[in-house]
Amino acid sequence: MRSAFIRSLIELAEQDSRVCLVTADLGFGVVELFAQKFPSQFVNAGVAEQNMTGIAAGMALCGKVVFTYSIANFPTLRCLEQIRNDVCYHRADVKIVSVGGGLAYGALGASHHATEDIAVMRSLPEMTVVAPGDPVEAEEATRALMTRAGPAYLRLGRSGEPLVHSENIDFQIGKAICVADGDDVTLIATGTMLHATVQAARQLAQEGIATRVLSMHTIKPLDVDAVYAAAKDTQAIVTIEEHSIIGGLGSAVAEVLAEFSDCHVPFKRMALPSAFTSVGSREFLTKSYSLSVEGIVDSAMRILQLARTRA
Amino acid sequence: MTARGPAQESTRRELADLARTIRVDTARMTHRAKSSHIGSCFSIADLLAVLYARILRVDPSRPAWPDRDRFILSKGHACAVLYAVLAEKGFFSNSRLDTFYQNGSALGGHAMHSVPGVEVSTGSLGHGLSLGCGMALVGKRQGSPFRVFALLSDGECDEGSVWEAALFAGHHQLENLVAIVDYNGIQSIGRVNEVLGLHPFADKWTACRWAVQEIDGHNLEEIESALQHIPLERDRPTCIIAHTIKGKGVRFMEDKLLWHYRSPNDEELRSALDELGIVE
Secondary structure, three states: OHHHHHHHHHHHHHHOOOEEEEEOOOOOOOOHHHHHHOHHHEEEOOOOHHHHHHHHHHHHOOOOEEEEEEEOOOOOOOOHHHHHHHHHOOOOOEEEEEEOOEOOOHHHOHHHOEOOHHHHHHOOOOOEEEOOOOHHHHHHHHHHHHOOOOOEEEEEOOOOOOOOOOOOOOOEOOEOEEEEOOOOEEEEEOHHHHHHHHHHHHHHHHOOOOEEEEEOOEEEOOOHHHHHHHHHHOOEEEEEEEEEOOOOHHHHHHHHHHHOOOOOOOEEEEEEOOOOOOOOOHHHHHHHOOOOHHHHHHHHHHHHHHHHHHO | OOOOOHHHHHHHHHHHHHHHHHHHHHHHHHHHHOOOOHHHHHHHHHHHHHHHHHHOOOOOOOOOOOOOOEEEEOOHHHHHHHHHHHHHHOOOOHHHHHHOOOOOOOOOOOOOOOOOOOOOOOOOOOOHHHHHHHHHHHHHHOOOOOOEEEEEEOHHHHOHHHHHHHHHHHHOOOOOEEEEEEEOOEEOOEEHHHHOOOOOHHHHHHHOOOEEEEEEOOOHHHHHHHHHOOOOOOOOOEEEEEEOOOOOOOHHHOOOOHHHHOOOOHHHHHHHHHHOOOOO
16 A cells, blocks of 8 residues: 555655655655655655654645655654644644554554554544555545645555455545445445455355445545445444554444434444554454454354344 | 944834833733733743844734744743734734633634734644744745744753754754744743753754854843844754743742742732833
8 A cells, every 4th residue: 555655646746846745764665766756845854753743734834735654653643742733733734644554563563553543543623534445545545635635644554455446436535435235234344454344245245145345444534424324224334444442433433323313223343452462464463353354254244143133 | 332323222122112012911911811921921022022023024914925934932831922922013903912811712821823923823842843844944945035933942842852853953954943942941840950951951952953042032132133143054043042031021020930820910910010110
């Protein structure tokens, strides 16, 4: 996803000299081409995320569209107050980009696991939160954020994520993409869990379960209509995310589901526990928390069974 | 010292009058609002008077003029005196100062960008210099004539982010950036020397590749002379360390930690205004 992002950003910078990239000394093998092509639109702020974010806000207040870039929790939690007071409060046109959302840096340990970022970012006023599900979405998201003035958080995977979308997609901030349709169960995935979710839906289809898959790439503003339609049209809803069970996609969906007065649907959140995650590859770790194709299939079948028993 | 001509004398009087007026406004505002930080305001009143009367290229009729100088009150808690100088300068009517701290007012208790002429909102310390770096970097890269001034408190320099920004500005040779430190020696609950000593302070900025000048932050001529000569050195940001006195201008408030918090009661207001030359 990071290459899709930087490719898009280079295209944007070619068309629009307001586009700037500020890194806190990370992005080896990613940011160099941008820096070479647009030296006056690039800044390496050094290992100093608070200052990076303050600088970005200052630049944005002078007319630039600034993408800050780092990995895991560094561009979000490390400089949270700068994001809140300098970026969001001023509605500065700063897009915060983090590579390695979730457990992408699994073997590097808990310091590098970004597992509360969505919760924290989505609680900030003015902030848009986007977690693309594959490289195609990452490219589209980068372009879309450019046309949406104001603060945003772009949560990316790392590299080598498989393509989910093979063709042009209708990507709009705040609009879920319906990747597959069905009226038995709805799987709502965000970010890096999209691929496994789509695979799970295929397996469920083989079991005769018609599965709707929504790529909820925008967590804020949430596509409430898509959630409502899922609650109306299908018998159960499962959310899947590579993030803490507290405050992420599952919470966002639960918040709106709980307030629908005319439909109540069995609901399951698949997420990481609110705990410090152990060490291992992303595959190893996600699987150990049931965030795998098998785990999703299993959860979907159980919740559907529950829904049918109730009905 | 050379003899002053009549013109200089009148300019000097104007500056002194402005400094006095904004102290008076601040005393009334903090009294009415029962708000803190009058000491922090008085500490920078002379600096603000010189900046707004003689240095900053700002236009009250065009607060968003792209080539304006940017002034950032990084020590946002001293906003009362900033609002006062902006009102005196004509950014908004003087009567709005009465709304300071009131329910629903734009004039909140820390600098707020909803107020005409206030460049950025501050309040949490250690943010202003980074914002200033970003603005100065854009200005430098696009060859804009504007300069960026950030006014920090001494206690604020405990924040690590200040030094991130200091390193950045020195490295990027932001000669259009000026940090003014209000060095009154008193921070939130103690003296700077006792809480977290900054000495040797000038050396720290020099080590970050800034040009540094120490001045008496209450000597109007000295302030003006220093700020008229910016940048002090080519390719270096400028740090003005202004030695000041918290509560300066009202003797019973001077150099007293209490006046970081205390709001003048009726009698104290009368006494303060009296000392500032106002008869109620």
